[in-house]
Amino acid sequence: MTEKMSSTYITPRPSSTEEVTDNLREDYVKYLPLYKAVDGGEWESAERFLAVHPDAVRAKITSLGQTALHVATLNGNVVMVEKLVQLMSKNDLQVTDNHGITALSIAAVGGITRIAEAMVNGNRGLVCIRNSYGYIPVVVAAIRGRKDMVRFLYSVTPLVEFNPEISNNNGVTLLIETISAEIYDVALNLLQRFPRLAITKDKFGETALSTLARRPSAFPSGSQHSIWAQWIYSIFWLLRRIAWSALKPLGIQQVYQKKLVRIQVIEILKVICSEIEKLDEAHLQEAGVYFAMHRAAKFGIVEIVDGIIDSIPNTLYALDENGQSIITVAIVHRQHKVFNLIYGMGTKESYIMPFDKQQNTMLHLAAMLSPYSQLSRVSGAALQMQRELQWFKEVEKFVPPKYKEFQNSNGQTPQTLFTEAHRNLVKDGEKWMKDTATSCMVVATLIATIMFTAAFTMPGGNNSDTGIPIFLHTKAFMIFIISDAFSLFSSTTSVLMFLGILTSRYAEEDFLVSLPKRLIIGLATLFFSVATMMIAFGATLFIVLHHRAKWTAIPVTLLGSVPVALFVLLQFPLLVDMIVSTYGSGIFGLGK
Template structure:
């Protein structure tokens, strides 16, 4: 039997023609009318014609709605790809069993339910609707991987309400592997947005962050966790708690160890702190290279997480560990970081400074013999640091010289202008006395003082930048010497620009005292250079000052927590 007229009518949205065909051939409602096993309903969903879908569903039986194509998809599953919410609603009003019919035939453990596919395709509103109709028992780990996959997808897509409700109702899902063998526990650890440390909060506006508590429930083969989100009047705090368990196999299958190291790399301080606090034995977790959590924190340059070491009793034992290549914790500080933390620091010179700070901070807490210990490549930590930071040091030198050259030009220009302005004062000089005509006016005193301050500060700025250009650029210079010179150079340059504008405004007021209506707009324009400097260079100056003279990288006053 030829279904070409029906296919054309359905794809074009011509319900009248399709209706006539179906009246002549009633069996066509549930027949497969394409080589891929698609029914009239499948085609209508794919074409996106809601009115035709509603009309077809009204004429079809419940069994007709359960017909699957060659891929194992029902028409409801087709709606999850495009997010056609109204189509799904009309089908489920007639047959609620469709929510339990997932994609795939044969291996039910690998079958994914419609709610999972809707969320995986980014249709969160539709997923919430399907989740409200999906029986909980069909999401249990014993029934396959739909439940765990739904939970991980909910975490990835930030639909935490679904993940929360599901884990509350079935705690066993926390460590259950999803379709990609990833547990919800690991998915949570890899998403820093779920924790306060993952948000850059503005002082006048704070986003509500997710609050995730993982608590334990005794199980027979694996650790069980409860995912709890608590709200505190618009603000939430994170805490993650786990049970003490000797089930190493269950932890491995649930990606517990992988999750801890992933959370360290992501900088999820709350996750690491509370998971280890609730499970003290997890402090002895190791990665594939036999690096403990504090070794890995140094390697990832996660200062807040490494600071936890100051609050544990076994600090000394952990500091003197070595990995598979006989690298100690100071070797970790000499290696290139494996996270993107260093890229968040502006400028190669500041990055080099931060690397030196890390090395010196770690060096200060280890025994002297650790400093001279060699790894399998017969390299001490300092030798390893020098080898791995040669390129960064060259980039830092280039950055310093380029910045200094540019600023020197500006400072020298201001110096020249201010020197000339000091001897060509506004209004000229009195022919009899040689003194400036406006000598006794307060504005003239402001002008001459501002001019002098601008002159002296620009001269100081030039000297500082020349000092940077002629430096030797050794490793130690990046620690404090070069940043200090840059701070002084930028500060005096900023001061010289500001005082130059004050001198200009004062001189203008002296000359145009009878035309005051011209003064205000001109003085307003004079503030533009100062504003531009603040916007472009002041953040760098602040970052450099904090990095050089601010508190140390680590929180050595960490309270005892383990």
């Protein structure tokens, strides 16, 4: 008796927390077969368990407080979800886990639309239930970039959930996230219904305009199309009548979709601009319009800059936190389209602040090294240096003469700053030029040697009495001798041009025209020498073999075109880039 009492006294009584934990552990053990069946996708086993324990369909069967529906949704098992939903009431579908997340919110993350459709059909009120962050399912789907899920959930969510006058920040969050996820059709529809969202900030201080200003690829100014793609791009409305499935292999559908996206983005921008033009100075600052415009200038989105200036002309003179205006931001980040836009406005640019906080003029800013993101768009260090010189020379045209020798707070003139900032790029450009010239010079020298030798080794031989070539009067021989001469002369010219590059002094100014011009001539004559060499080779084979095998002409011609084609693929793009960069219309021009 004493022993029993002693035992009872020594053993502590379980606390209420421990009792709850024990009970939960017992429940998890009880529902373990159901969890395994649902997790393994075995509906028959799950159905048998639910037949014995019908309340288990709404029970929390994991330590995270998840129901069987949560588990099936996490696994993306469409059939399992549809079967479970049929057994659940509306209230059952609203059960949340320990983090306040419904199964529909999980489905929104997963992006499987059929799962969401099954749940919404069972309870349309699910689309309005917020998670612990205050987000409804459509916003959750937008944050994860689930485009089809967003479109479905947006279509079934009451519009009152997005009204900035009534609801919380779900409307503006959805707008910003759909822009970020490139779901522009939903963003445009939302803005057209609630234009005030255009000037509303989310909990992180972002607006639709500032988000749009980070997406240059969504605008025509931020993309590059091939010639054929531009043609399709310009007539895409006609292509709507064509069978798209037949055109898919050609990539035409992708071009059409890009055009459609850009039309939607421009419409979004129009709605935003129509709202911001109603604001006064204080509200423009509060709505982050100036910040968004400077961001757009940084990324080169000329459509946003132009739209904001058209709506509020005084924004042209707004300064950022560094004391830089729109034009100086465009110079620093090498955005030539924005630069051309501002200087295409006439005398307005004369009233823009000429200095930043470090007393840098616009020419100082042009003298600084371009950001790597812009510099890397130009192929080769020499062409990069050329582009930097072009920027410096272009900005120099618009700077008053007294500012050309003006010293900033560090005591540097624009030219001094340019030399110091581009010292390493000049070295890289010199190395790139010399490496390219050396490689091409070896090829050109080899071709010149072969063609010189071939001129004295006539195909078919010479007449032993007169020394005149036996096939002198044939067309094939004339083709051979003319091609041989052209190849020899052009390869020799190419060698001289590459030699001139190797012996150049490599001053900064040489990268603007002198060095690129020599490389252009060298590459062009080298390309011509390769082509004429192969013509001469083909003519020689035809002269030797045409009596025995006339069919050799076609395969010889095809084989002879292979080296030329390879050279075109490898070197011709560089040649075109250099010609366009040196002698083309260039990236500058008022109003471009």
